Amino acid sequence: MGRGDLSDAEWELIGPLLLSERGRWARPSGENRIFLNGMLYVQRVGCPWRDMHERYGKWNLVYVRFRR
Numbered sequence: 001m002g003r004g005d006l007s008d009a010e011w012e013l014i015g016p017l018l019l020s021e022r023g024r025w026a027r028p029s030g031e032n033r034i035f036l037n038g039m040l041y042v043q044r045v046g047c048p049w050r051d052m053h054e055r056y057g058k059w060n061l062v063y064v065r066f067r068r
Helices: 008-017 032-045 059-067
Strands: none
Touching: 008 032, 032 059
């Protein structure tokens, strides 16, 4: 967990409100917590999506989920 990421207590409140972690055609879409932390990182820092930190996964996957 990096600086500024959701704590376990925060995740317990937010996690159940998010959609399931299944992608289209029953493919796993990854862990919701990592995606949400990536989205919050971009919003907090104000960087372009392509400059998102690598620990959150591929920037384009996080961006697509952000748009949904």
